[in-house]
Amino acid sequence: METLFHQMTICGVGLIGGSLATVAREKKLVGRIVGLGRTQPNLDVALERGMLDMATRDPAEAARGADLVVLAVPILTMRETFGAMLPYLPDDAVVTDVGSVKGWVVREMEPMLKPRMALVPVHPVAGKETTGAAAAVRDLFVGRRVIVTPSARSTPEALAKVEELWRATGANVERMDPDVHDRILARVSHLPQVVASALAAALGEEQVAGRPVLEFGAGGLRDTTRIAASSAEMWRDICLTNREAILAAMKLFARDFAEFERLISAGDGEGLVRLFERGRAMRERLK
Amino acid sequence: METLFHQMTICGVGLIGGSLATVAREKKLVGRIVGLGRTQPNLDVALERGMLDMATRDPAEAARGADLVVLAVPILTMRETFGAMLPYLPDDAVVTDVGSVKGWVVREMEPMLKPRMALVPVHPVAGKETTGAAAAVRDLFVGRRVIVTPSARSTPEALAKVEELWRATGANVERMDPDVHDRILARVSHLPQVVASALAAALGEEQVAGRPVLEFGAGGLRDTTRIAASSAEMWRDICLTNREAILAAMKLFARDFAEFERLISAGDGEGLVRLFERGRAMRERLK
Numbered sequence: 001m002e003t004l005f006h007q008m009t010i011c012g013v014g015l016i017g018g019s020l021a022t023v024a025r026e027k028k029l030v031g032r033i034v035g036l037g038r039t040q041p042n043l044d045v046a047l048e049r050g051m052l053d054m055a056t057r058d059p060a061e062a063a064r065g066a067d068l069v070v071l072a073v074p075i076l077t078m079r080e081t082f083g084a085m086l087p088y089l090p091d092d093a094v095v096t097d098v099g100s101v102k103g104w105v106v107r108e109m110e111p112m113l114k115p116r117m118a119l120v121p122v123h124p125v126a127g128k129e130t131t132g133a134a135a136a137v138r139d140l141f142v143g144r145r146v147i148v149t150p151s152a153r154s155t156p157e158a159l160a161k162v163e164e165l166w167r168a169t170g171a172n173v174e175r176m177d178p179d180v181h182d183r184i185l186a187r188v189s190h191l192p193q194v195v196a197s198a199l200a201a202a203l204g205e206e207q208v209a210g211r212p213v214l215e216f217g218a219g220g221l222r223d224t225t226r227i228a229a230s231s232a233e234m235w236r237d238i239c240l241t242n243r244e245a246i247l248a249a250m251k252l253f254a255r256d257f258a259e260f261e262r263l264i265s266a267g268d269g270e271g272l273v274r275l276f277e278r279g280r281a282m283r284e285r286l287k
Numbered sequence: 288m289e290t291l292f293h294q295m296t297i298c299g300v301g302l303i304g305g306s307l308a309t310v311a312r313e314k315k316l317v318g319r320i321v322g323l324g325r326t327q328p329n330l331d332v333a334l335e336r337g338m339l340d341m342a343t344r345d346p347a348e349a350a351r352g353a354d355l356v357v358l359a360v361p362i363l364t365m366r367e368t369f370g371a372m373l374p375y376l377p378d379d380a381v382v383t384d385v386g387s388v389k390g391w392v393v394r395e396m397e398p399m400l401k402p403r404m405a406l407v408p409v410h411p412v413a414g415k416e417t418t419g420a421a422a423a424v425r426d427l428f429v430g431r432r433v434i435v436t437p438s439a440r441s442t443p444e445a446l447a448k449v450e451e452l453w454r455a456t457g458a459n460v461e462r463m464d465p466d467v468h469d470r471i472l473a474r475v476s477h478l479p480q481v482v483a484s485a486l487a488a489a490l491g492e493e494q495v496a497g498r499p500v501l502e503f504g505a506g507g508l509r510d511t512t513r514i515a516a517s518s519a520e521m522w523r524d525i526c527l528t529n530r531e532a533i534l535a536a537m538k539l540f541a542r543d544f545a546e547f548e549r550l551i552s553a554g555d556g557e558g559l560v561r562l563f564e565r566g567r568a569m570r571e572r573l574k
Contacts, residue, residue, distance in 0.1 A: 076556075125505050145503065180496045187493055188504045192511040195486050197566035198543040199479060204569030206474055206539065209467045214572055216432065217475045218412050220514045222573065224479040227507040229570040232563035239551045239559050250548055252493065256485040257544075261537055264526045269363075272526050276519035279484035282491030283516040285501055286509065 004161050004168075005094070009034040009066035011081050013046040013055070016098045016124060017072030018136030021051040023169045026138055030165075036062035036081070046133040063088035068162075071097035075237040079108055092116040094158045098124055100185060100234075102149040102178035104241035110153050118158035123147045123181065124171060125189070131231050142170035149178040186245035190238055191253055193227055194246070197235070200228035291448050291455075292381070296321040296353035298368050300333040300342070303385045303411060304359030305423030308338040310456045313425055317452075323349035323368070333420040350375035355449075358384035362524040366395055379403040381445045385411055387472060387521075389436040389465035391528035397440050405445035410434045410468065411458065412476075418518050429457035436465040473532035477525055478540055480514055481533070484522070487515035 008030040010017040021033050035052040036059060037043040043055035056062050063069075063085035071078045078097060091114055099105050105121045113119055126144040146166045150159060166173050176184075203221075206213045239246060256275065263271040295317040297304040308320050322339040323346060324330040330342035343349050350356075350372035358365045365384060378401055386392050392408045400406055413431040433453045437446060453460050463471075490508075493500045526533060543562065550558040 125503065127505070127507065145505070177496070180498075183495045184498065184500050184503050187490055187495070187500045188508050191490075192486060192508045194547050195482060195544070196507075196511050197563050198547055199482055199540055200566035200569040201562055202539040202543045203474055203478075204565055204572065208470045208474070209464070211467075211471065212572075213471050213474045214569070216412065216471050217573055218414070218432075220414065220483075221475050221479045223510045223513045224483050225566070225570060225573070226510045228563075228566035230563075230567075232560045232567060235563050236556050236559040239547075240554055240556055243551055243554065246551055247548065250544075250551075252489040253486055254544070256489045257482070257537075257541070260481050260485055260526075261534065264530055264533055264537075267527055267530065269523050269527055272523040273519045275488055276484050276515075276517075276522050278491055279487035279512070279515035280517075280519060282487040282501070283512060285491065285499075286504055286512070 003031045004029055004165050005068040006031045007034060007065045008032070008068045008070060009036060009062050010070045010072055011036045011062065011085070012071070012073035013037050013042060013051065013133045014072060015131055015135045015140070016126070017070060018046055018051055018133040019138065019140035020070065020072070020098070020169065021046070022049070022136055022138045023141070024165070025051060027168055029168050030068065034062050034066065042133050049133065049136070051133065051136065059084035060088045066090065067093055069093055069095045071095070071099070074234050075099045075101055075104060075241050078105065079112065082109065082112060086112065086114070094118050094120060094162065096120040096122050096162050098122055100127075100189065100238050101242040102181045106149065106151040106178050110151055113153055117153070118155040119151050119153040120158050120162040121149045121151055121178065122162065122166065123149070123185070124166070127230070139170065141166070144171050146171040146173045147181055148173060148175050149181050150175060151178070182242050183245045183248075186242055186249040187252070190242060190246045191249040193230065193235055194239075194250060195253060196225050197228045200225040290318045291316055291452050292355040293318045294321060294352045295319070295355045295357060296323060296349050297357045297359055298323045298349070298372070299358070299360035300324050300329060300338065300420045301359060302418055302422045302427070303413070304357060305333055305338055305420040306425065306427035307357065307359070307385070307456065308333070309336070309423055309425045310428070311452070312338060314455055316455050317355065321349050321353065323372075329420050336420065336423070338420065338423065346371035347375040353377065354380055356380055356382045358382070358386070361521050362386045362388055362391060362528050365392065366399065369396065369399060373399065373401070381405045381407060381449065383407040383409050383449050385409055387414075387476065387525050388529040389468045393436065393438040393465050397438055400440055404440070405442040406438050406440040407445050407449040408436045408438055408465065409449065409453065410436070410472070411453070414517070426457065428453070431458050433458040433460045434468055435460060435462050436468050437462060438465070469529050470532045470535075473529055473536040474539070477529060477533045478536040480517065480522055481526075481537060482540060483512050484515045487512040
């Protein structure tokens with residue numbers, strides 16, 4: 001395959017950015033890969049693992065020559081990161097991102113672009129609870145869903161090339177409206193995160209008769225709270241940039257949680273079976 | 288090892304009862320194993336898998352000759368199951384159970400015992416989301432916690448023999464007050480179940496822009512709702528027999544969930560990081 005871009009500059013060489021760099025380098029999808037980072041130790045890991053041709057903490061150096069910029073930093077730092085690179089970028093660079101919220105990215109990034117630049121907002125649905133370049137793996141995206149949410153500033157050519165890049169990672173690429181994306185992800189991703197983190201926070205310091213209850217946690221507690229280990233800063237940004245949709249999703253959960261409270265208080269066995277069965281039915285459909 | 292009991296009658300040959308039968312037979316911990324069941328197909332599976340010397344749906348037949356009765360049926364059917372066997376049991380039988388709630392078992396079962404019978408309430412903390420004799424495995428209890436909650440009707444001899452039986456399965460056996468047990472398990476087991484089931488119920492039928500949101504569920508949703516596949520009847524009984532402790536545990540969760548709502552509504556980024564970090568800290572301690 002011919003290379004899709006001459007130079008891909010990845011801003012934020014973490015789990016997603018680092019995994020994209022790894023597979024792009026291995027498959028020669030781009031000519032050259034530059035990593036922009038905040039901390040040298042993480043960039044050193046990326047260099048040692050052979051993900052990058054060059055690593056830098058200088059936005060100007062990272063920007064020069066990049067015909068593709070991948071914003072893989074926490075959502076709320078995208079503007080600042082991109083703003084620092086902008087004066088040094090080629091006038092027709094393609095700008096893409098991997099943020100978990102898309103409406104915000106479209107609204108905030110579009111006005112920053114130079115006239116000939118193109119924006120292709122992307123969400124690779126492939127998180128893990130681990131972070132950093134050390135967690136990156138070449139097959140992270142194989143068989144995973146990658147959602148592209150075109151904006152008014154997505155040119156057909158830029159869309160096609162960015163989608164080709166993601167397809168080459170082994171991902172299943174599809175297009176969606178940014179706000180539909182945000183409402184769906186609020187339900188199946190952001191809500192479970194808030195629920196898992198609230199459960200973990202509630203039990204972390206809890207004691208009964210002088211014994212920390214966590215000593216007695218078994219597989220169910222472990223599974224239900226696993227994603228609470230995820231990056232607090234990443235999730236802060238998701239909560240702040242997708243507020244309305246997340247609050248709406250939380251209401252859906254709160255309704256059924258309150259129904260459990262009511263049924264248990266009332267000792268309503270039949271109602272409890274019906275509600276637990278609704279949960280079981282969801283698991284059947286999720287398979 | 289000498290056998291601990293002449294005949295162990297297991298009432299309810301499901302995941303726990305069937306696994307106990309499997310290991311007890313393999314290690315010759317008891318002389319003879321009888322299974323009492325409600326449905327013939329499940330008993331047939333148990334017989335085919337070599338767990339039992341005899342299977343029956345007749346409580347009288349199951350009771351005769353049993354010096355150990357293991358109640359492994361849903362908690363709210365224990366009284367009825369035991370009542371049907373009682374006239375046919377040896378006068379000095381040892382009665383034990385594997386229920387996930389212990390205060391209720393002590394309060395309800397003690398008054399039913401004949402004068403020379405002994406009660407040893409036990410909770411093997413070894414659930415899975417699968418059910419039935421088909422799911423039983425010999426190593427289910429290896430390295431798992433088995434909590435014995437002595438009652439006024441636990442004789443030292445009966446306690447020692449039942450604990451010896453459980454230790455021989457590879458479990459770590461410890462003693463605890465029944466109400467302390469119930470308050471701890473309400474937090475680390477019953478609360479996560481209610482949270483997972485409420486989340487699963489809330490999302491099961493949910494659509495956005497005509498698309499079922501479950502299509503987009505990834506690893507986080509899968510983990511967080513895995514235990515929602517558990518038996519609705521078993522969990523109804525746990526909710527009905529440990530009401531106060533579960534409602535108290537739900538209040539702990541509801542407080543932090545409401546705090547998330549408040550912080551997201553207010554756009555309080557620092558507060559969100561602190562709350563997510565509390566969840567992360569719990570996961571560090573759970574390791």
